[in-house]
């Protein structure tokens with residue numbers, strides 16, 4: 233998948249480089265670790281394109297990675313941003329990236345799963361849920377997920393469906409959750425069935441095709457179940473997978 237590199241990488245310490253990333257309205261310099269951690273990509277940029285943040289909104293960035301969307305959200309007119317990721321090095325770099333971008337006072341970074349590290353009474357107006365949603369086979373084979381970064385499990389749904397089920401207790405009235413669906417690289421029908429059960433309104437905000445190189449397609453074709461493989465399509469001369477991002481509102485407990 234395309235990586236949003238705007239500048240040459242500057243090596244700042246072993247395995248950590250400084251790169252510039254361009255997202256809606258803001259260009260951010262961020263510490264990233266392409267060898268060991270998740271690197272912001274075209275999907276990160278699409279999230280920034282469609283997430284709506286109103287003045288004084290409280291924002292959660294669940295699955296923050298090294299903090300790209302949390303730092304972006306802190307530059308928007310939010311009041312505070314809570315960033316969460318289970319990978320300790322992600323949570324640490326997100327904190328460091330907040331300081332680097334002058335938003336260290338506004339962004340709080342936690343290590344943990346989903347909402348677990350956030351106090352139970354905390355609610356958000358906006359939840360960016362860019363959690364792992366690619367099945368383990370393709371996620372590892374394509375090198376998108378370093379070995380210490382959890383994928384979406386065997387069918388790509390494990391993290392996103394938990395997120396969808398828990399969100400009703402975390403949104404303020406009128407609040408919105410943004411979540412991704414990787415058609416062809418996860419069981420998208422299972423994800424959408426849980427989404428329909430848990431939200432009164434779902435609006436598809438992004439529908440894009442990401443072409444594979446021939447080499448990438450050979451790698452995924454070997455490890456995808458036939459039900460997923462049949463959802464990959466030819467776009468122009470290349471096979472491609474389909475990425476969606478939804479805005480979910482009117483949450484319900486079950």
Ligand SMILES: C[S@@+](CC[C@H](N)C(=O)[O-])C[C@H]1O[C@@H](n2cnc3c(N)ncnc32)[C@H](O)[C@@H]1O
Pocket residue numbers: 270271272273275276294295296297298299300301316317318319322344345346362363364365381382383391
């Ligand atoms: C597709 S990456 C996105 C990272 C970041 N938003 C970006 O754009 O670079 C998914 C992230 O979800 C995180 N993740 C996986 N399981 C999680 C969980 N149970 N709770 C929160 N985050 C999780 C991964 O560690 C990874 O950083």
